[in-house]
Every structure is written in C-alpha cells, then in structure tokens.
Amino acid sequence: MLVSAKEMLNKAKAGHYAVGQFNINNLEWTKAILLTAQECNSPVILGVSEGAGKYMCGYKTIVGMVNGMIEELGITVPVALHLDHGSYEGAMKCIKAGFSSVMFDGSHYPIEENIAKTTELVKLTGELGLSLEAEVGAIGGEEDGVVGTGECADPNECKMIADLGVTMLAAGIGNIHGKYPANWAGLSFETLAAVSEKTGDMPLVLHGGTGIPADMIKKAISLGVSKINVNTECQLAFQEATRKYIEAGKDLEGKGFDPRKLLAPGFEAMKATVKEKMELFGSVGMA
C-alpha cells in the first residue's frame, strides 16, 4: 500500500539521514527501485514528473502499475508515489488518480501566488492524508522543459511557505538538475543553514542529486536535508550498461534480442545505483 511521505521524512529528519526520491520512467525503473528498497530495508519515494506521467500513459496507469508491483513483489517497506515538479492542475490530477504525495512547484510564480496556490493544496492534501512538497527559489538546469538558473532561495520566503503547513520544502541552494557543469560553484551551505534555522523541523528537499559529491551530500543532510532527488544518475547507469551490452554484440548472440535480456544489464546497473545512494543517504535499515 502506498503511504504519504510525511512519517518517513519526519523520522529521517529526526534521525539525521535522508530518504531518496528516485524518478521512474517505465516498468523496469519501478521494479529496480522497489526491489532495491526492499533488499535494503529502506523507505523510498518514487518520483514522477509530468512528462514521465504522459510517457507512461497517465497517472492512473502509473498508480495501477505501482500498486500491483507492491503487492506482487511483496514490498513491505514504506513507498510513497510522488508527483515531481507538479503544476497546480497536475497535482489535482495525481490526487484524483491515487498518488500518495505531490509536489506543487510554484517557484516560478510571484511569492504571493505561490502562497495562495500552496495554501489551497495544503488544505486538500491535509484532508486526504497525503504529503505535499513546495518549492521556493527555482532549481537550476532543465527538467521536462522547466528551466531554472540555480538561484538561492530567500530564507524568509522559505519560512512563509513552511508555515503554511506543507510536509516538506525544496529550497534552491545552488543545486542544478541533470549533470553539473565543470565550473559549478557547489552547494550554498550558508543558504541551507539559514533556511534550516528559519524552518525548524521541516524536512528539506535537495533536488538535482546526480553528481553532487558525497561529502556535500553528507553535509547537506547534517544541515536538515531529509529527501534527496535522484533522476539523471539512474538514466546514465542504464544507458552505460545498455551501450556496453550492444557494443559487445550480445544482442546478436542467441536470443540476446529478447527485451528481457536486452534490458537486464541496465536494470541491474540501476539497482546498483539506487543501493549506492541509499547507503550514502543513510536510509538503509530505516524502513
């Protein structure tokens, strides 16, 4: 059964570790992440962007697939199904379809409008027992056509949004979606510390987890980050293993063309990546 991300993130914040959000694209992604979470006895959040939602034939299809897999694979660790960078309309659709968690990304609106829309969603998700993530300060890079520049959030604006009663808060601290450029300035721990001080017990979310060095991840967790989003890293692991398989000519040997064989190396590579992240975030054994 899907659960809200609230309890797992409050426990992570109190226990000084972070829960990974791993974005899904299809059945292989979902199965790899769920099985690894179970093997690691770790809570997990499955992230779905609006683009991935369309690709997977809509939110109802995803809810059906994830619920079916949880049952058939005997997954007993807490699993939240979460809309990533949702619009207001997207969040409403996911709530109707049976997601257990949504993000409303109002960071591109003026703060007053972000507050008004977030307030409405706080009320609705609260009534339904779902978790809600809000964002202040756009996150750099490109995600499904949403382009940001990696700005740092205003800690006072973070407090205003946190005080509305959201479950978790994403604050820009110089992080970027996708691969980090060579001249990246690193995370702004000064901003993170200021946001953390203003928002108290609120679990903070670090987007763009791919390629942030391990020591920076650990420091971010020590300063109040309780949820870390990983997307590109699974894609790169899948791509690299699949490329190797084809370049080695294995798809041409015997039944190597069978999709269950062709996709297997990428699947295993994703599992290894998810496990590595859960170990780094400290969520192993915390289910």
Ligand SMILES: [Zn+2]
């Ligand atoms: Zn993000």
